[in-house]
Amino acid sequence: MNNLVRISFRLLMLVFLFSGMLAGCRSGDRKTSERDRSVEVIMDDAAIYEDIQKAERIFNALPSPLESAMLVKSAGAQFNESLLNPVENTRNYITNKSMALNLGIYTCDLSVASLYDQTQLIINYMNAAKKMADGLGILDAIEEETINRLEENINNREAIMDIVSETFMNSNAYLEENGQPAVAAIVLVGGWMEGLYISTQLVDIKDLNGNKLVSRIIDQKLSIDILLSLLESSKGNPAVDELIEQITRIKLIFDKINLTTSPVRPAYDQSANVTVLRSEVKSDMTPEVFRELATVVDEIRSSFVK
Amino acid sequence: MRILRIIPVLTILLAVATHSADAQCKAFAKKTVLPELGSYTHDGNYHAAVLVEGEEAELYKTFYSDMDYRLSIGGEDKIPPIEFTVLDANRNVLYTNKENKYAKTWDFQLESSQQLKLVVKVTSSNRSGETPSSGCVAIMFGFRVRR
Numbered sequence: 001m002n003n004l005v006r007i008s009f010r011l012l013m014l015v016f017l018f019s020g021m022l023a024g025c026r027s028g029d030r031k032t033s034e035r036d037r038s039v040e041v042i043m044d045d046a047a048i049y050e051d052i053q054k055a056e057r058i059f060n061a062l063p064s065p066l067e068s069a070m071l072v073k074s075a076g077a078q079f080n081e082s083l084l085n086p087v088e089n090t091r092n093y094i095t096n097k098s099m100a101l102n103l104g105i106y107t108c109d110l111s112v113a114s115l116y117d118q119t120q121l122i123i124n125y126m127n128a129a130k131k132m133a134d135g136l137g138i139l140d141a142i143e144e145e146t147i148n149r150l151e152e153n154i155n156n157r158e159a160i161m162d163i164v165s166e167t168f169m170n171s172n173a174y175l176e177e178n179g180q181p182a183v184a185a186i187v188l189v190g191g192w193m194e195g196l197y198i199s200t201q202l203v204d205i206k207d208l209n210g211n212k213l214v215s216r217i218i219d220q221k222l223s224i225d226i227l228l229s230l231l232e233s234s235k236g237n238p239a240v241d242e243l244i245e246q247i248t249r250i251k252l253i254f255d256k257i258n259l260t261t262s263p264v265r266p267a268y269d270q271s272a273n274v275t276v277l278r279s280e281v282k283s284d285m286t287p288e289v290f291r292e293l294a295t296v297v298d299e300i301r302s303s304f305v306k
Numbered sequence: 307m308r309i310l311r312i313i314p315v316l317t318i319l320l321a322v323a324t325h326s327a328d329a330q331c332k333a334f335a336k337k338t339v340l341p342e343l344g345s346y347t348h349d350g351n352y353h354a355a356v357l358v359e360g361e362e363a364e365l366y367k368t369f370y371s372d373m374d375y376r377l378s379i380g381g382e383d384k385i386p387p388i389e390f391t392v393l394d395a396n397r398n399v400l401y402t403n404k405e406n407k408y409a410k411t412w413d414f415q416l417e418s419s420q421q422l423k424l425v426v427k428v429t430s431s432n433r434s435g436e437t438p439s440s441g442c443v444a445i446m447f448g449f450r451v452r453r
Contacts, residue, residue: 057355059445061367064350067449074372074451107350161347168350173332176352219419222368226421229366261418264394266401274374274413275401277394281418 060230062188062223065104066165068195069111075213077202079116084109085194085305087128092306096136097239100183101304103132104190107168112198114160122160126150126167133171136183141170182234189243190304192227196220196250197301200294205287214290218283221254246300253293259283331356334382335444342378342411346448353445357428359386359438365424365445369416376448377412379403379426382441386429393423415452 063071085105093099110125130142146167153159175184199217208214227247234240265278285293331354340348353365369375381388387408392401400422403409408429426445430438 057357057361057363059353059363059365061351061353061365061447063368066347067349070347070373070449070451071370158347165348165350169336169348169352172350172352173335173354176354177332215419216370219368219370222419222421226366226368261395261420263396264398264400264420272413274415277400277414277416277420279416279418279420 058229058233060226060233062192062227062230063195064165064168064188065108065191065194066111066161066168068108068191069115071216071219072112072195072199072202072213073115075199075216077199077213079112079118080198080202081118081121083198083201084112084121084125087124089305090128090131093132093135096183097186098304099132099135100186101190101193103129103136103171104187104192105194105305106132107164107187108191108194108198111161111164114157114164117155117157119154122154123147123151126164129167133167136171136175138171138174141174142167182237182240185230185234186239186243188230189227189247192220192223193297193301193304197297200290200297203290203294205290208285208287208290214285215283217290217293218257218259218285221257221259224251224254246303249296250293250300253289253296256289256292257283257285331442331444334380334442335446339378339380339444339446342380343376343446343448346374346376346450349447349449351447354442356440357381357385357426357443358440359428360430362425362427363443363445365426366421367424367447368419368421369414370419371416372452373449374413374415374452377414377424378410378446378448379443380410381428381443385439385441385443386431388443389427389429391425393425395421395423397423 085102087106090102090106093102106125106129110122110129113121113125126142126147130147133141146163150160150163153163171187172184175181175187196217199213203211203213203217224247228244228251231240231244231247235244260282262280267276267278268274269276332352335352335354355363357363377390377392379388379390388410389404389408390402390412391399391404392412392414393399401412401414403412424445426443428441428443
């Protein structure tokens with residue numbers, strides 16, 4: 001009987017540990033398998049503790065749609081409504097994949113509209129994003145109250161950006177916390193692609209040298225491995241597998257761009273209470289590589305919004 | 307034998323409890339960590355999870371030149387302080403809050419865009435014989451265009 005109680009106690013410990021791991025896996029990716037395998041064997045408390053100590057969780061953070069839009073604006077690009085995905089297209093999106101991609105795309109377009117003070121477009125794109133979020137079953141991400149708040153603050157850019165940020169976080173958190181990391185990743189891919197699409201379309205190929213927007217495009221080379229790593233964590237999902245193929249095509253083009261940075265030297269600026277990370281960067285992108293990148297990005301983005 | 311019959315019930319209860327714990331992370335992140343971004347605009351991304359004492363998490367992100375950033379990290383009161391370290395692509399340490407009384411925010415800017423790695427660890431209270439505590443840890447980034 002004592003043995004039975006001891007075994008039961010250990011089984012309970014395992015149930016407890018396993019439940020904890022399930023909770024953890026919803027946010028961030030577990031750096032797996034040693035720890036996952038460990039639940040298959042009975043361990044004493046010390047071993048469990050040691051295993052917990054070794055645990056690691058990985059977050060792959062892509063630029064959010066809001067950040068992508070800010071990169072376009074801060075580079076001095078002009079607003080061009082024709083580059084945004086028309087809100088009338090919402091009716092075309094009926095699969096989870098297309099709704100997730102276009103939730104990211106519309107959130108990026110909404111952010112662009114906000115940063116360029118396009119008041120009517122802000123309302124239209126918030127409604128388009130709401131349709132996508134509702135279609136994905138994301139509860140309370142964008143409520144009617146949010147739309148009302150947006151209308152009340154339509155001339156206050158900072159307040160609008162806070163609302164956009166809040167609604168995106170609501171969607172993102174809902175998907176992560178409800179066991180849908182693949183959908184959350186697809187949303188981020190949509191937003192990232194829209195930022196890259198708008199940027200590449202706004203560049204005049206005759207004006208590559210010294211163009212700030214081109215520098216921003218080249219900077220995306222730094223994010224492409226993070227993006228692929230994010231998608232790899234949901235590999236096996238057919239929608240994600242297709243995206244991995246498409247993003248790999250873009251990576252192969254980014255691989256043709258040379259980007260070298262000197263070692264980073266942190267310097268603390270006491271007066272501003274900020275750390276400045278000093279470094280120099282060298283990069284080059286030929287017109288041919290830019291043309292290829294713009295073409296492939298356009299092709300893939302078209303497949304997202306069709 | 308009764309205890310064995312209890313196990314499935316406990317499993318369900320624990321699953322519900324852990325889901326609830328995760329849902330609380332969002333509330334914690336919004337209520338406690340988000341306000342620390344102050345005048346910076348939150349990028350909208352959500353990075354939060356339940357971590358156990360001694361557990362580490364890593365985050366990879368690209369940061370851009372011409373932007374000012376604030377990193378805000380917080381853990382629930384029931385867990386020990388959160389230590390975080392920022393490294394460059396060559397794993398050189400650029401900042402650690404361990405030398406700054408486990409500060410919860412860090413303001414920084416970059417001369418050129420970089421991919422950085424953030425290592426976050428729940429410090430250990432080193433109380434032997436006690437079950438390690440666990441709680442929500444949230445990581446948030448705010449940005450603004452440099453004036």
